[in-house]
Amino acid sequence: MLNVLLVGNGQCGNRILDAVNKHAMNRGSNVKEAGGGLSKYFSKHNYQSNVQTIAINTAINDLKEMKFTKAKDRIHIKNLHGVGANRNIGKEVFEQQKGNILKAIEDRGDFDVAFVVTSASGGTGSSFTPPLIEEIKKSHNFPVYALVILPFREEGTLYLQNAAFMLKELREGPCDGIILADNQYLKTIGGSVQEAYDGINSMIAKRLLFLLDSLDSEMMMVTDLGDFKTVMSGGAGLATVGYYKAESEMPIRTVIQNCLSPRGLLFSTDVYKEGGRAMVILKGDKKYLSMEEISNEVEKLSGAIGHVFKGVIVENGSLPEALCVLTLNSAEELESLYEGAIQAIGMEKDKKDRVKKKKEMESSFMTIDGMDPEY
Numbered sequence: 001m002l003n004v005l006l007v008g009n010g011q012c013g014n015r016i017l018d019a020v021n022k023h024a025m026n027r028g029s030n031v032k033e034a035g036g037g038l039s040k041y042f043s044k045h046n047y048q049s050n051v052q053t054i055a056i057n058t059a060i061n062d063l064k065e066m067k068f069t070k071a072k073d074r075i076h077i078k079n080l081h082g083v084g085a086n087r088n089i090g091k092e093v094f095e096q097q098k099g100n101i102l103k104a105i106e107d108r109g110d111f112d113v114a115f116v117v118t119s120a121s122g123g124t125g126s127s128f129t130p131p132l133i134e135e136i137k138k139s140h141n142f143p144v145y146a147l148v149i150l151p152f153r154e155e156g157t158l159y160l161q162n163a164a165f166m167l168k169e170l171r172e173g174p175c176d177g178i179i180l181a182d183n184q185y186l187k188t189i190g191g192s193v194q195e196a197y198d199g200i201n202s203m204i205a206k207r208l209l210f211l212l213d214s215l216d217s218e219m220m221m222v223t224d225l226g227d228f229k230t231v232m233s234g235g236a237g238l239a240t241v242g243y244y245k246a247e248s249e250m251p252i253r254t255v256i257q258n259c260l261s262p263r264g265l266l267f268s269t270d271v272y273k274e275g276g277r278a279m280v281i282l283k284g285d286k287k288y289l290s291m292e293e294i295s296n297e298v299e300k301l302s303g304a305i306g307h308v309f310k311g312v313i314v315e316n317g318s319l320p321e322a323l324c325v326l327t328l329n330s331a332e333e334l335e336s337l338y339e340g341a342i343q344a345i346g347m348e349k350d351k352k353d354r355v356k357k358k359k360e361m362e363s364s365f366m367t368i369d370g371m372d373p374e375y
């Protein structure tokens with residue numbers, strides 16, 4: 001059985017972690033409607049592996065908002081006024097308080113793999129995640145992956161520049177790979193902002209659970225953590241995930257195609273153009289799992305991008321579903337985010353210069369303090 005550490009940093013990371021715990025509870029046969037009330041203390045998360053979840057935040061209210069994550073798994077990092085969206089403050093707070101965070105992780109035992117979930121753009125998650133991964137890697141050999149949520153592009157200059165710097169730090173550090181999910185790309189889910197968040201969080205949670213299951217499963221054809229590591233070490237250190245579940249009977253080739261199409265992915269990419277390596281996992285009743293169709297689709301993908309691992313999980317009576325982990329050699333969408341970030345940094349700098357000029361102006365006014373006009 002795999003030992004998995006799942007950390008959710010900051011508000012976005014906490015909420016996604018909570019969504020993962022919610023889905024892990026709800027798939028239990030006897031806790032169909034788990035959640036809320038006392039469930040966070042007594043319900044059982046139905047993970048296939050030994051999954052330890054830890055939510056970290058400077059804002060206590062974000063931690064209190066969690067409904068499906070046990071109270072003991074929520075760690076409040078005290079800092080009087082939060083960190084705003086200021087990553088410099090966030091990094092200082094992490095440095096001062098990292099002992100508490102690392103102890104909480106150490107107390108859970110050893111792991112085979114860890115995932116740290118966070119937004120790229122806020123204050124706490126975005127500033128805590130790169131140094132946290134660095135600290136974990138200093139004393140452990142297991143791979144640590146970051147699952148990073150990119151902002152809606154209209155959320156403002158601070159969020160954009162935070163995202164750009166955070167991703168740069170992650171790529172330059174010892175993080176074993178970055179899995180991207182993009183709010184901007186997924187916002188077609190619609191509804192209010194909260195409904196969009198809930199929808200996106202649920203999409204991400206389902207994919208993560210499927211991935212964990214497939215790394216720790218007795219499959220007909222096996223993929224495992226070793227394959228996942230190989231996939232994640234390909235490409236430019238960036239990856240994304242595609243998923244599709246049939247709602248009615250459907251040939252497996254269509255399920256795979258949907259999983260790799262824009263409707264299935266968490267980040268905007270042309271799989272066949274930007275893909276590096278991939279791992280495709282199929283699940284469902286045996287009658288849907290035509291090996292010929294699976295091989296044809298996988299060969300199409302490997303012909304375009306290179307190596308593709310495939311795995312098959314037989315689940316009696318289930319409609320077919322597919323998950324794909326795809327590393328990227330290039331990411332046009334990320335390049336355009338960086339262009340936006342450069343503009344954002346320029347705008348912030350201009351604003352600062354204007355404030356400085358205003359201050360110079362004020363000091364000119366002060367030079368005549370105590371004087372009277374002479375006529």
Ligand code: GDP
Binds near residue numbers: 010012016084149151
């Ligand atoms: P932090 O608590 O300081 O780390 O900041 P947040 O996690 O709130 O980061 C702000 C970014 O996260 C913005 O880009 C938000 O759009 C995004 N965000 C906040 N909450 C959620 C959520 O529940 N789901 C998703 N997908 N994004 C979120």
